[in-house]
Amino acid sequence: MIKQSIAEAVLNEALKTGGDYSELFMQDSEFNTIQTVNGHVEQASYQRKAGAGVRVLKGTRCAYAYTADTSDEAIMETARAAAAAIDGVAEFETKSFEYRKGGAPYERRFGTVTNDERVALLREGSEAAKAYSDEITQVVGRYLDADHRIMVCNSNGIWAEDRRPRTRIFIQSVAMKDGVAQTGAASPGRGMGFEFYRGVDMKELGRKASKQAVTMLHAPECPAGAVPVVIESGFGGVILHEACVHGLEATSVGRGNSVFCGKLGQRIASPIVNAVDDGTLPGEWGSIAYDDEGTPSQRNLLIENGILKTYLVDLLGSRRMDGHPLTGSSRREDYTYAPTSRMTNTFFADGKDDPEEMIRTMGEGLFAAKMGGGSVNPLTGEFNFAVSEGYWVRDGKIISPVRGATLIGMGADVLMKIDRIGSGIVLEPGMCGSLSGSVPTNVGQPRIRVSEMTVGGKGGKL
Amino acid sequence: MLSFEEYKALAFEAATKKGCSAAEVYFTDGEQFSANVLGGQLDEYSVEHSFGLNLRVQFDGKDGYAYTEVLDDPEALVERAVDNARSSESPDVHPMQGKCEYEKVAPPETKVIKMSPAEKIAYAAELEKQFLASDPRAKRAQYSAIQTAKNTVRLHNTLGLEADTTRESAFAILGTILEQDGVLRDAFVVKEGDELLDKDAMIKEGIEKTVEQFGASPVPSGEYRVMIRNEAMASMLAAFSSMFSADSAQKGLSLLAGMEGKAIAAECVTLMDDPFYAENPRAFDAEGVPSVTKKVIENGVLTTLLHNLKTAAKAGVASTSNAGRSASGPVGVSPSNFFIKKGEASYEEMIKKLENGLIITDVSGLHAGLNPVSGDFSLIAKGLLVKDGEIVRSVDQITVAGNFITMMKAVTAVGADLKFGMPMGARVGSPSVIVEKLMVSGS
Numbered sequence: 001m002i003k004q005s006i007a008e009a010v011l012n013e014a015l016k017t018g019g020d021y022s023e024l025f026m027q028d029s030e031f032n033t034i035q036t037v038n039g040h041v042e043q044a045s046y047q048r049k050a051g052a053g054v055r056v057l058k059g060t061r062c063a064y065a066y067t068a069d070t071s072d073e074a075i076m077e078t079a080r081a082a083a084a085a086i087d088g089v090a091e092f093e094t095k096s097f098e099y100r101k102g103g104a105p106y107e108r109r110f111g112t113v114t115n116d117e118r119v120a121l122l123r124e125g126s127e128a129a130k131a132y133s134d135e136i137t138q139v140v141g142r143y144l145d146a147d148h149r150i151m152v153c154n155s156n157g158i159w160a161e162d163r164r165p166r167t168r169i170f171i172q173s174v175a176m177k178d179g180v181a182q183t184g185a186a187s188p189g190r191g192m193g194f195e196f197y198r199g200v201d202m203k204e205l206g207r208k209a210s211k212q213a214v215t216m217l218h219a220p221e222c223p224a225g226a227v228p229v230v231i232e233s234g235f236g237g238v239i240l241h242e243a244c245v246h247g248l249e250a251t252s253v254g255r256g257n258s259v260f261c262g263k264l265g266q267r268i269a270s271p272i273v274n275a276v277d278d279g280t281l282p283g284e285w286g287s288i289a290y291d292d293e294g295t296p297s298q299r300n301l302l303i304e305n306g307i308l309k310t311y312l313v314d315l316l317g318s319r320r321m322d323g324h325p326l327t328g329s330s331r332r333e334d335y336t337y338a339p340t341s342r343m344t345n346t347f348f349a350d351g352k353d354d355p356e357e358m359i360r361t362m363g364e365g366l367f368a369a370k371m372g373g374g375s376v377n378p379l380t381g382e383f384n385f386a387v388s389e390g391y392w393v394r395d396g397k398i399i400s401p402v403r404g405a406t407l408i409g410m411g412a413d414v415l416m417k418i419d420r421i422g423s424g425i426v427l428e429p430g431m432c433g434s435l436s437g438s439v440p441t442n443v444g445q446p447r448i449r450v451s452e453m454t455v456g457g458k459g460g461k462l
Numbered sequence: 463m464l465s466f467e468e469y470k471a472l473a474f475e476a477a478t479k480k481g482c483s484a485a486e487v488y489f490t491d492g493e494q495f496s497a498n499v500l501g502g503q504l505d506e507y508s509v510e511h512s513f514g515l516n517l518r519v520q521f522d523g524k525d526g527y528a529y530t531e532v533l534d535d536p537e538a539l540v541e542r543a544v545d546n547a548r549s550s551e552s553p554d555v556h557p558m559q560g561k562c563e564y565e566k567v568a569p570p571e572t573k574v575i576k577m578s579p580a581e582k583i584a585y586a587a588e589l590e591k592q593f594l595a596s597d598p599r600a601k602r603a604q605y606s607a608i609q610t611a612k613n614t615v616r617l618h619n620t621l622g623l624e625a626d627t628t629r630e631s632a633f634a635i636l637g638t639i640l641e642q643d644g645v646l647r648d649a650f651v652v653k654e655g656d657e658l659l660d661k662d663a664m665i666k667e668g669i670e671k672t673v674e675q676f677g678a679s680p681v682p683s684g685e686y687r688v689m690i691r692n693e694a695m696a697s698m699l700a701a702f703s704s705m706f707s708a709d710s711a712q713k714g715l716s717l718l719a720g721m722e723g724k725a726i727a728a729e730c731v732t733l734m735d736d737p738f739y740a741e742n743p744r745a746f747d748a749e750g751v752p753s754v755t756k757k758v759i760e761n762g763v764l765t766t767l768l769h770n771l772k773t774a775a776k777a778g779v780a781s782t783s784n785a786g787r788s789a790s791g792p793v794g795v796s797p798s799n800f801f802i803k804k805g806e807a808s809y810e811e812m813i814k815k816l817e818n819g820l821i822i823t824d825v826s827g828l829h830a831g832l833n834p835v836s837g838d839f840s841l842i843a844k845g846l847l848v849k850d851g852e853i854v855r856s857v858d859q860i861t862v863a864g865n866f867i868t869m870m871k872a873v874t875a876v877g878a879d880l881k882f883g884m885p886m887g888a889r890v891g892s893p894s895v896i897v898e899k900l901m902v903s904g905s
Contacts, residue, residue: 028532034549037713044546045527047790051512065509068531071463078511084579085497085507115549138714174714174835181717181836224683224861224903255500257604257639257648336512373830379604379639379648382859384842386830406831406840406861456840456861456903459683 001026001151002052004097004159006072010054011094011155014079018088019056019063021315022079023154025292026052026070027335029146032110034118036141039126041119051335054079058086060319064338095157100296102289103163105282108194110145110165117194118143121202125171129206133214135175139206142170145194152294160294166191166285166440168429171206175213182219182403184212184389189429189440192283212370212389219401221460222390228365229407229453230358230393234426235371237347237443239450240275241432242374242383243411244268248302248310250317250324250341251435252378259381259412260308268308269415272351275303277312279328279344285429286346286442292339293330300327302346303415314341333437340436347444351421358420358449360396366405366455367391367398373430381411392462399462406456420449464533466491466616469515473536474620477519480544484558486619488516488748490789495579498607499586506607507583514789515539518558521547525556529790556772556793559750561622567743567753572655574632575610582608589636593665597640599673604637604648608658617750625750634658638668640676647675652884654741674823675844678856680904687819688862688900689812689848692893694825696883698839699802700890701828702866705837706758707784707795708773715835717867718764726764727870731895732803733759735768737783739799741882742889749785749793756782758800762871770795786888801891805876812877812894814851820902821846821853821894822862837866843902860904864897872898 002010007024014022031047052075053066063085065078122141129139145167153159168189175182186209190196231239244260252258260268269275279288279297288297293315301309313321314330317340331342359367367390374385387405391398427444464472470487477485491513498506516529517539526547528539577585590606610632617625636651649671651664658664690698704710711719718726727733737744737753746752749771757765769777770785770793786796807815825841832839840863846853875896882891 040551041549042552042713043525043527043792044549045529045792046542046546047529048532049514049529049790050532061504061507063504063507067511068513069463069511070532074511078509081509082507084509085504115545119549140713140715176714179717183833183835224863224901226905255604256602336510338506338508373827375827375830377648377826379646382826382842384827384831384861386827386840404838404840404863406827406842406863408842408859408861410859454680454859454861454903456842456863457901458838458840458863458865459685459901459903 007153008094010075010079013076014054014056014083015092016090017083017086018091019058019086020092021057021155023055025335026151029148031146034143036122036126038139039123044115053335054082055338056082056086062316066335094155097157097159100160100290104165104191106165106193110147113194121197125202125206128203129171129173129210132207132210135177135214136173136210137176138174140172144168152292158294160290162289165193167196171209173210173213175217177217182213182216184209189285190283191285191287215401216403219403222402222405222457224455224457224459226452226454228362228451230449231368233424233446235428237445238371238374238385240348241346241443242376242385243414245343245346246376247378247411248312250313253311254317254320258378263308266308267306269303269306270418271306272421273303273306273418274349276301276349277343277346281345284345284442285440286344291328291330292332295326295328297328312341317341331439333439337436342439343441345427345442347425350423350446353420353422355422355447359393362393364394367393383411384408404457408454408456414450417451418448419451422447469533469536473517473540476537476540480540482519482521484520484620486518486558489616490514492613494611496609497583497586498605499590504583516790517543519543519547524550527792554772555775557775558619558621559623564745564752567745569743570655572632575630589661592661596665597669599640599642601639601641604639605635607635609633623750625746636664636668638672640672642676647672675856678858680859681857682905683903685899686902689816689821689894689896691821691823692879692881694822695892695895696890699892700883701832702834703797704834706768708767708769709795711767712773712776717837721764725762726867727759727762728873729762730876731759731762731873732757734803735797735800737798742799747783747785748787751781751783754783768795797888799889804878804880804893807877809879813848815875816848816896817851819848860902863901869897874898
């Protein structure tokens, strides 16, 4: 993307005003998207996004400048714009580069895939979704592929290149009756080429989305109150993502804005809890070979038997946190953002508990079979997430589907209340929004139980 | 690299040669500056230059799009767009706006835009310093930032349309953290244009929004009479705004499909979509249609959905000038300045009117706990408990749940304190509203 000699000159230019670290990030990405309504193509589009960002650090001060113009002169000008924020004289020079090159599995390149092939997947999923029931009034399909080529080099002498293919398909079914509408969705995604779809049963996906919509259409409103909650494997791991790991990111910890500050080596969860953030899993949605500062991705054991072992830390975060080791967690949506500490593939590790027993012995409560997204305020630990498919349990037996439930609580509190963890981790993709934009992350877990959580909803009676 | 004019000319020529009946470019070019001062030092500083060209072609009656940030090869982009048009199976005609005259609009002038980078940094430093000195409980700021931007859009097509607009804007953000009895709470205040120069007002608002959260606990689960405060109501209205899109309605994704002329809200509710609203006026929408002001809900009755040229052609009506698009995306539907018309009662009078119930001051997780297709919501909330017309204590760790349409029908009063939410694309605003009952889940 850029000559080595030019990159070196850019990094030195950025250091001219006294910065102690400079970094050049370049990106060239291509995207293809298709949207269908009831299996018919509504919209197809192609996008190419390319640009460069220069970051300069001096201690914990950070200056960032970017441009969509990737000519050598424009990048040099961008380096000067970033350096303008620092007011001193040059003290450092760029070290000679050590090369690192990584990439995800990418057998079937998106450039070789035709729109017809993409559409065929959506059509197959949509037709199965529509055929599931007469109550399905609408099926929306979305397909996305992205081929990100990135390069990052810095004045510490690191030159890393990564290629990150990603693709995801999304089927949403709408069930409607008597002025009431409910939705169901299925949306697998991976960090690999088009070969991913060889292993995807589109018919099954469509049926899954419709089953959820129809089940929820006939479900009574969820009762409200504080009860035990069993959360199914898969996207249920969003509880770990929101209730805990956002609070372990250097973005909040480095500024003292997290309930988990100063808790390394201390108990923050019940002793059965082990939690991991692992960016090295081949072909997964949240995986990266190198992070956006050029640090190799790694497996981070966050919580071991309930004890906090590490935070997720980028370079700037490390400087704010007494030199906490880097964890390969520095990420950004694209060149328009400076990078910061983010998650990759985050999950509760397997436990030993029996998944059936968890429900049998829970008394009255909620079984959250499928979760939607959520959010958290790391300063206070207050989190929330939506239950997209829930079932009410009484006397240890599922008695009815329920709709409209939301789970809320305090992060520090809920981790202590996990009293069962099963086995069989399932990872599911999502998009996580934070300071450095929206990045692909997996959440996951085996089935778990929380002894008590506040369930919000319209307060149905069963 | 080619200039915009060169690229456009070559793209239009290539499109014509390929057999396209029309072609259009939507070119965005933006410059942005931001500075954040924390702990008395410049913490984050950024200078940005972005641009991109979104090409739309009409081929065999279908639309196709392709976007690039690299202005090197117009023919290749035309090829991509034509390919995408070939894939389209949409039976809908999407007319393209031809040459057109527009009303002149002038956004409010602001001194902030003329400030030098050094003056902006000094502003942010002063904002933080004054905040920390203003209250003994002020612990630190999470943001004390200023941002200025200049964004240009050039919408040109082969039918002779040449609509150009440049918009300058300035914002400041103050993120407060206060501590009381070992408990930390935070809040955000965003101000635009010259309003941000009144630092005292910003700090006062930030401190009030933080302090009112101390000493909070849940309330017992049950049905409550509720006042949804202006900012919380604005964020809910924004999250449900796609229900008013004719595109969503035509795709079977809105409960408001076919409801024009029917009562969908209480009589005291009038919902405006006003592109000329003085704070943020625009002369035309994202496909070059001249702006039109309308009452979307008039005294509770839905008068129109929001249309672009495509949805309008399908419904046999005129566009309501609500085409919207991101820099790189296709033409869709989006509100302009979208707000519930204010009533007469002040916030204090509204508290008296509420008499007994809950004020919802903040809702979160709207991307997850709210579904614009079903209209259902169940959201984590914070608030204030009101007894006999007086605020008695703070409330947290509760959810409020209901259905948007049911809620809009249950509105009994609309306040005078109209406020707009975070300025992201469309601007959505609301005064505080009293709702007869909503389900609250707590202790």
